[in-house]
Amino acid sequence: MKIESLRVGAYKIPTDAPESDGTLQWDATTLVLVRLDCQGHTGLGYSYAHAAIAGLIDSKLRPVVEGRDPFEGPALWSEMLNSLRNMGRPGLTSYAVAAVDVALWDLRARLLGLSLVDLLGRARRGIPIYGSGGFTSYSLSRLREQLGGWVDQGISMVKMKVGRQAEEDPERVRVARQAIGDQAELFVDANGGYRRKQALELGKRFREEAGVSWFEEPVP
Structure with missing residues (x-):
């Protein structure tokens, strides 16, 4: 049993409107998709990363993977990392290896006729989910609509973005709490947009004024 081919492509997917968080703005998302073919089955993997990793996967990781047994998991993992040794392990190289590794796991499950969770x-039979959005580019009405809509669908935890305009964030967080009611959990994510003292002060306000139970990446 051998992997017959690795194919990779980068796709730019526009958002329905410009979006932003505490430190970045964007109007599209780049998806790098890996396909592995073996005995009539195709395993899919992807990374949310810069399109440059498609070339990295094709030039460096494809020669490692093609012609190999897909069940050589640890060996393939080590050899992929070794092939990228001089490029460093963090950053784009990790995204590249991750996309291929996910495709390998998906392919193994398909070859065995199993769901990946069973492989x-x-x-456990299920896990709770949370809705993530509430971008800093959203108006208050859009914020209410999205977060409140998730709770109406039965999602009991929601996360919103903060950190771009700190002076507006307490009001945005209060509006979010009003939209989701008292029973849902509210999380905030600043994506490193605050200074240390600012984060401490606002974190306290978010907790006291809106019952925020999770404060993600407050500082760089």
Whole structure:
């Protein structure tokens, strides 16, 4: 049993409107998609990363993977990392290896006729989810609509972005709390947009004024 081909492509997907968080703005998302073919089955993997990793995967990782047994998991992982040794391990190289590794796991599950959760070993029947959005580019009405809509659909935890205009964030967080009611959990994510003292002060306000239970990446 051998992997017959690795194909990779980068796709730019426009958002329905410009979006921003505490430190970045964008109007599209780049998806790098990997396809592995073996005995009539195709495993899919992807990374949310710069399109440059498509070339990295094709030039460096494809020669490692093609012609190999897809069940050589640890060996393939080590050899992929070794092939990128002089490029450093963090950053784009990690995104590249991750996309291929996910495709390998998907391919193994398909070859065995199993769901991936059963191949990995199911530990529970279900897990709670949270809705993530509430971008800093949203108007208050759009913020209410999105977060409140998720709770109406039965999602009991929601996360919103803060950190771009700190002086407006307490009001935005209060509006979010009003939209989701008292029973849902509210998370905030600043994407490193605050200074240390600013984060401490605002974190306290978010907790006291809106019952925020999770404050993600407050500082760089």
